[in-house]
Amino acid sequence: MKLLRRPTIVCQQWTELITDYLEGALPRGLVKAINRHLGTCPHCTEYLAQMQRTIEITGSLPLDEHVPPEMIDALQHAFEDFHHGLAPEE
């Protein structure tokens, strides 16, 4: 009988594979090995949760709402000039 060795993943490896895992860039066998590991390792499951939370928090970076109205006016003028045949400055 041939014994197929299933790949195993340990914690430290998981912390380096997590992005490829989230990006769907890993072969199926490795994904399965990771899922098996996550099923038994609460710390690595927490690491995944933290990474997902990190991505979420990064996504909430505040917009720059201090837009000077003069800036908008100047751009509008540049637009109008362009359409009246005056090329905007580089």
Added chain:
Amino acid sequence: MPATSSPPDESALIKRLRKGDAFAFRELVTAHQPRLLRLAATFVPSRAVAEEVVQETWIAVIRGIDKFEQRSSLKTWITRILVNIARTKGAKERRTVPMGSLLSDSADSPAVDPDRFVGPPGRGGWADPPARWSDLPEQVALSSATISKVVDTVQQLPEQQKWVVMLRDVEDWSSSEVCEALGLTEVNQRVLLHRGRAALRNMLEGQLGVAS
């Protein structure tokens, strides 16, 4: 928007812009300006330079709208123009900045301090595992102190990591959009994203308190 979805139908708006409808243009600028300024400010040394980058972006939009082929959304197209302008400017600035002050993109450091594992190198198990963030109240995770730390950390990332993190995780681009705009391979893009996200998680772990 992921690249897989077809771009929204913006033909009516594009038509108005091409005809020289200043009101439509003003609306477009007003809608995108806070986002473009946020992105530009991440890559240039001052608010003034960020405004310049955004200004130049809009001038390029004015000049280029006739040739815009609508293969992406207007938003993605405008952002790509900004990326190109900011990258050109960044390259110029770097020539005048002492190189020693810049972190290298190629510095290969592990996502988590190896001292936090026990066992064979690279194959260790957690000795000092991550604390549970789910126990944290939402106010702590999204406090202004946390957010400003995130801004700082993003700003300190090496240039390429910063672009990838900003475009993927802040601007919500797909990996193929990012690869195309930055001239990266998929593998390279993932490596940069991995390092950038790991740096942010490490910072947040310190910031949000490790005690469990």
